[in-house]
Amino acid sequence: MTMMHEPALFAVLDGLTETGQLRRLSGAFARFIGSVGSSSPQLMAACALLSELEGSGHSCLLLADLAATPAVLMGWTEEQWQPLRDAVGEWPQSATAWRAVLAGSGQVWSVGDTDRQQPLVLDGERLYLRRYWRDETQVAHAVRSRALTARAPDVADVRRWLDVLFDHAPREGGADWQKIACAVALRGQLGIITGGPGTGKTYTVARLLALLFATEGQRQAGMRIAMAAPTGKAAARLKQSIDQALDVLAAKVGPALPLRDLAARMGAARTLHSLLGARPDTRAFQHHAGNPLEVDVLIVDEASMIHLEMMASLLAALPPHARLILLGDKDQLASVEAGAVLGDLCHRAETGGYDDATLAYVAAATGQDIPAHFRGHGGPIAQQTVMLRQSRRFGGPIGALALAVNAGDSLQAQEVLRGTTDGTVAWVEPAQQSDVVQLALAGRPGVGGGYQGYLRLIRAGAPDGAAHDDWVASVLKEFEAFRILCAVREGEWGVAGLNEVIEHKLEAAGLIRRRGEWYVGRPVMVTRNDYGTGVFNGDIGLTLADPARPGALRVYFLEGEKVRSVLATRLRNVETAFAMTVHKSQGSEFNHTVLALPRDGGGALARELVYTGITRARSYFTLVSPSPQLLQEAISQRTQRASGLRGLLDN
């Protein structure tokens, strides 16, 4: 049925696509929904906006926002908003009114009514694409039932072992949260350990593994432990840190606990894609509820990067008896894809919300009293979540800056940036693009960095007698010491613009010699999983001459301490990586990190982005911004992702 308003509405949607306010997909989706049933202008507008929001990470559209502040919801000005408003005609003024309009459409399933597999789902006052609704509901159900499945460890045994494993652990804020995290994770099928960089998440989980092994694993011959992370780099780091921590523990605990047996049981850490058995050209994995993973304990690091669909797949593939331990920093940027699962799971982590049963168990199992202000009724997930609060590695100005940004205190952040005299942090403002390029070339005076170091190593070649792989590993490590991070992809402050200028300047300085797209020294980031060559989205490699084939180029990747290479011409989905997005930098750290804030961030600038950028810096951090106000604006902006997960978890 075609109605009078349609041409006007479509013309407006087309116009919004042309100005870049809407993706082409969003307009097309609205048309599609209109073509399969009634096409009220309200429904079609809601569809276009829902699709747009899902493209920017939201899992649903909140009807209350749609009714009251639609322009704010979309990040548009009132002027940008008005044409759509006019084309729709009557705009429902409350969530209830929107619900009534949408529930009356044949394309929308209202949860509770007969399900006819409609493409859209209305759950309370949230509108979803069916896929996201299904994922969100499954995640909520799976984590709740895991959190509610209590095991009954022998508390005396737990306490005895915790005292062995954490002999000199300091008490943080009145409680030793690391010990508490171990005890809490041990009593359920789910344990969530969150905390900023260096708060000891890996240190704690290594002790948790030892505790599991001590209290259960020795009886349960062949306890199968798997480790995974969203990216290959994060997985390799996790494995390395846990191996090291277990080594130290083994020496400490001695024959009382054969921890070397435990270490031997754990294979390599894998990416989530590889753990679940990703298959080319399909979103489905080899492992799912019908063919679950063969694990008893699964540890997943960098969980903030896991998007909703991946979390749903992971939970589905985990056998019911297995324990899931999630590690991550809840304050980091969420995944590019829809969902902010770790943030949602940890939304009570700051305040605790521990109930009487948890308090009693923690007291018995650790000998610790959780301070009174962490008591409450946070629901089942909160009982299995512990936030580590004291950073052991991340003190000094970088830590202070991260803390100020996280707390939304832009005055304090500016004070740290301007008042630090030891060079660990610096602020270049008002800056031009050339300032970023200068940093790329030569780093910061007195601090170093820049890309000359690894390029010089390449030029010098492998020292006589050195193994080629060792030399390549040293070049890759030198490259990993410095990075430029951007908030956006496009424009002069974006990844694309900066990479181009940096390449040009490095060539002008005689540091690289370009021969078309590929050249010796070109750093690349893989942008799509490629099962043929075994490289995955986010992997970073360096292009070097192939020692076996004169004239040929290979791209080398570091996996833990091992070097792997692929012929450059076989890599199709890669981009130059002198500059990369903050998003893609998650799970990595660089000795000197430069964060370039764009003049026009188009909504990308937010507190989580700045925090994530700062916490990528190990020793030195440089902020570059065209104006000082940008920092303040970014810090005051929070990334709020609409989702129903928090509500589902609390119910």
Ligand SMILES: Nc1ncnc2c1ncn2[C@@H]1O[C@H](COP(=O)(O)OP(=O)(O)OP(=O)(O)O)[C@@H](O)[C@H]1O
């Ligand atoms: N209770 C503790 N006592 C002594 N050292 C500790 C303790 N907790 C952590 N550390 C040390 O602090 C450093 C940081 O710990 P760890 O790597 O576990 O932190 P993390 O939270 O996993 O960091 P990231 O987010 O960077 O992965 C390590 O060197 C670790 O050995």
